[in-house]
Amino acid sequence: MMLALDIRNLHKKYTDFQIRDVSFQLEKGYIMGFIGANGAGKTTTIKSILNMIRIDSGEVYVFGKNMAEHETEVKQQIGCAFGDIDFYTRSRIKTVTDITKKFYKNWNEETYSDCLRRFKLDENKKIAELSTGMKVKYSLALALSHGAKLLILDEPTSGLDPVSRDDLLDLFQELIVDGEISILFSTHITSDLEKCADFITFIDNGQIVASAEKNEFMESYRLVSGSEAHLNEVKERLISYKVNSFGFTGLIRTEDFDPSSKLNASMPSLEEIMIYFAKKEGLYV
Amino acid sequence: MYNLVMKDLKLGVNPWFFALPLLAGALMLIPAWVYVLVPLYFCFITVPNMLGGFKSQNDLxxxxxxxxxxxxxxxxxxxxxxxxxxxxxxxxxxxxxxxxHLYPNIDYLFFAPHAGFWGICWVMLGIFNIILLPIYYKTAYKYGGAVTFSTIAAALFAIVAQGAAMGIPWVNDIFYGAGLDRVGLQFSILAVGILIFVGLTLIAYRISVRRFLNVEII
Structure with a gap:
């Protein structure tokens, strides 16, 4: 098994926030969804991977190479798309591409032309004239043309309409078909991942809660509901819960759930898992 | 490194700033002017605009x-x-x-633009660099303080040099008197000035790299 990305024990402490012992692995040829609430540490982790922030400790390996030691070489294989970051927006696509391609050893002009056609990108347009979705596609066009094998996408679908999002998700799935390209895809729009991710890594309050195959991850939790009388029976074992006029609804680890109890149980969505984990922190504040 | 330089030349720095040296240089044609202002225009105009451009374009x-x-x-x-x-x-x-050549018999109150004067200008920009770059590379995007302090330092050096040339007899002799005819002396000052510029800029580079390695790209 070849690992596209291997992150080991990342620590980074700020005055008011820290990521602790972040470790996860992405196998070559798969899409990993990286989820967490705003401020949970997704972007900090991604910037640590790309050596943009100085980590206090930990190691990042991309295709087996240590990022800190081989940064320039490793970056030749990485393509990035950040949903909310713009540079040189007043310049034409053509100008930015002409500059960008010089940095890459494996730039393929033919692939680039194909991508422009396929994504309907007009080279004479200025970056600022592109819609959010088109900007992501332009980043992808650059990444694919330089032969990137690992795509790191930070919130690429945030701010997109449902049609454009679906279009991008189809594209991501197409890209990994031949098993060469791997995608790490951070988002808080969890429904996107239900459609296209193979693995889920969930970060909460700077720590990895779980990193597993998507269905395995979702099956490891149960969403339970019952009357208020039942609540006291399971309260201790719930990750968190909400009380409403009919009783309560809460999230529990499957291993902590007793199937013979009278509670209603169902498999939670990724969104529900995220929400109940976020609520858990609220309980202790 | 080559690609990054080309990126700055083609994308990051407005072509105007490559024309400005000619325009600022042409100010040398004003008879008996304060010629030290000519290189200082680089500090006043080019640097803040260029660094501001990098910041607003998210160049980092x-x-x-x-x-x-x-x-x-x-x-x-x-x-x-x-x-x-x-x-x-x-x-x-x-x-x-x-x-x-145009004004051979003019009285210069401020420095006449002989080789020795240019030696002083090279040192002045060397001082500018050693203040500007290390402060700038604490963040690699904030440039206000860096430009202010470095420009003040460069201008102060120019004022002190001018004052020394006016008030200290042996310095006055070099820049206003018989020293002007000593071609060897004039060019030696220029050469030393260039060497000081190179030295100060290299030190500025080393400090800047050390600081930039600690910068977090946010």
Missing amino acids: MFSTLMPTSKRDIVKARIFVIVLLEVLHLLAGMVFSLFTL
Whole structure:
């Protein structure tokens, strides 16, 4: 098994926030969804991977190479798309591409032309004239043309309409078909991942809660509901819960759930898992 | 490093700033002017505008995402700054040949643009660099303080040099008196000035790299 990305024990402490012992692995040829609430540490982790922030400790390996030691070489294989970051927006696509391609050893002009056609990108347009979705596609066009094998996408679908999002998700799935390209895809729009991710890594309050195959991850939790009388029976074992006029609804680890109890149980969505984990922190504040 | 320099030349720095050395240099043609202002225009105009452009265009993020090292990002940027400084000084020096030729019998209150004067200008920009770059590379995007302090330092040096040339007899002799005819002395001052510029800029580069390695790209 070849690992596209291997992150080991990342620590980074700020005055008011820290990521602790972040470790996860992405196998070559798969899409990993990286989820967490705003401020949970997704972007900090991604910037640590790309050596943009100085980590206090930990190691990042991309295709087996240590990022800190081989940064320039490793970056030749990485393509990035950040949903909310713009540079040189007043310049034409053509100008930015002409500059960008010089940095890459494996730039393929033919692939680039194909991508422009396929994504309907007009080279004479200025970056600022592109819609959010088109900007992501332009980043992808650059990444694919330089032969990137690992795509790191930070919130690429945030701010997109449902049609454009679906279009991008189809594209991501197409890209990994031949098993060469791997995608790490951070988002808080969890429904996107239900459609296209193979693995889920969930970060909460700077720590990895779980990193597993998507269905395995979702099956490891149960969403339970019952009357208020039942609540006291399971309260201790719930990750968190909400009380409403009919009783309560809460999230529990499957291993902590007793199937013979009278509670209603169902498999939670990724969104529900995220929400109940976020609520858990609220309980202790 | 080469690609980063080309990126700055084609994308990051407005072509106007490559024309400005000629325009500023042409100010040398004003008879008996305060010629030290000519290279100082680089500090007043080019540097804040250029660094502001990099900041607003998110250049730091762009450069970091490319397969480059942080050391090369600093090296390329300083190379571009030095290139513009050299253009400013060379343009001024070429124009000063015309100045000296056009107005041979003029009385200079401030420095006359002989080789020794240009030596002082090289030192002045060296001082500018050693203050500007290390402060700038604490963040690699905030430039207000860096530009203010470095420009004040460069201007103060120019004022002190001018004061010394006016008030200290043996210095006065070099820049206003018999020293002007000693070609060897004049060119030695120029050569020493260039060496000091190179030395100060190299030190500025080393400090800048060390600081930039600690910068977090946010």
